[in-house]
Amino acid sequence: xxxxxxxxxxxxxxxxxxxxxxxxxxxxxxxxxxxxxxxxxxxxxxxxxxxxxxxxxxxxxxxxxxxxxxxxxxxxxxxxxxxxxxxxxxxxxxxxxxxxxxxxxxxxxxxxxxxxxxxxxxxxxxxxxxxxxxxxxxxxxxxxxxxxxxxxxxxxxxxxxxxxxxxxxxxxxxxxxxxxxxxxxxxxxxxxxxxxxxxxxxxxxxxxxxxxxxxxxxxxxxxxxxxxxxxxxxxxxxxxxxxxxxxxxxxxxxxxxxxxxxxxxxxxxxxxxxxxxxxxxxxxxxxx
Numbered sequence: 001x002x003x004x005x006x007x008x009x010x011x012x013x014x015x016x017x018x019x020x021x022x023x024x025x026x027x028x029x030x031x032x033x034x035x036x037x038x039x040x041x042x043x044x045x046x047x048x049x050x051x052x053x054x055x056x057x058x059x060x061x062x063x064x065x066x067x068x069x070x071x072x073x074x075x076x077x078x079x080x081x082x083x084x085x086x087x088x089x090x091x092x093x094x095x096x097x098x099x100x101x102x103x104x105x106x107x108x109x110x111x112x113x114x115x116x117x118x119x120x121x122x123x124x125x126x127x128x129x130x131x132x133x134x135x136x137x138x139x140x141x142x143x144x145x146x147x148x149x150x151x152x153x154x155x156x157x158x159x160x161x162x163x164x165x166x167x168x169x170x171x172x173x174x175x176x177x178x179x180x181x182x183x184x185x186x187x188x189x190x191x192x193x194x195x196x197x198x199x200x201x202x203x204x205x206x207x208x209x210x211x212x213x214x215x216x217x218x219x220x221x222x223x224x225x226x227x228x229x230x231x232x233x234x235x236x237x238x239x240x241x242x243x244x245x246x247x248x249x250x251x252x253x254x255x256x257x258x259x260x261x262x263x264x265x266x267x268x269x270x271x272x273x274x275x276x277x278x279x280x281x282x283x284x285x286x287x288x
Contacts, residue, residue, distance in 0.1 A: 026175060034084075037168050041081055044161055048074060052154050066151060069130040073158060076123040080165060083119065087172060097176045117169050124162035131155030190255035190265055195248045197268045199235040203227045208241070215239070222246040222258050237267035 026034075048070065056066045086092045096116070131152055201207075208227050209218045216235075219226045220243045227233065232244040240259045242250070250258050255265045 030171060030175060033168065033171070037164065038081070040161060040164075041077065044077065044157065045074075047154060047157070052150060055150050066130060066133050069126050069133065072126045073123060073130065076119045076126065080119045080123065083116070084168070084172070087176070093176045093179075096173075097179075116173065117166060120162050120165045120169065123165075124159055127155045127158035127162060130158070189253055190251040194251050194255070194265060194268065195234065195244065198237075198247070198264070200244070201233050201235055201241075203229050203231055203233060216241040220246055222250060236262070236264055237271055238262045 052070060053067075056070060087096065133151065207214055208216045216239075221240065222242050223246050225243065233241050234244045234247050235241055236247075236257050238257050238260050240257055242258065247258070251264070256263055
């Protein structure tokens, strides 16, 4: 549930520094490759539904085994296509890139496995198994004449798509990493020292958790890591909690809360005493 909630946040939130995703551009060759890839996947679905499934249904001897494997292939291909479409959303691309470069926690690894190449590896493995069942039903005449069954040809087609899918994932990830290194416009980041103006607290079981009456969730919303007694936890004016190092990294590319998108710089300025000096120097303030 936590991973599903995080994925939904990726789909709904906008990437810091990118207005409507227009600055997150991909080269022409990659866009052409992506269109070809998705077109090939569409053809694969057509072959699977209108040719392979009827063939399996007509073969009573291996119907169950091949039906299960084909169902697995369909599910994995649907998830792969959805995951890649999600990666074109700027917020999801930024979050996955951030996990690739900053986090090695088990939840982050699970998210990357689910959202990146994990489904394709399972898809290729299931394709090999399906091809094996197709080979077992071939007659000696078909083997000597070089003819292959529909199931065998489909498994070969699936393996080829899986390999090209891995290339697509690798290329897409490298482009996102390169775009993240270029970074958003400087004005999008919070002024230096913003993190120091946020309240710091320590972990308290009575405050952190998912039970009724507890003010903060049981984990950091940025890295998905559970709180530990030694953690330095920062609280935003909008009452959201994050690891200090996670929020500090976030504020280098955004001036907003990672959850609700409230402008933290403005919130800190508003909560300062009216007769006190601004906590930020005018020279450090980003343009808005």
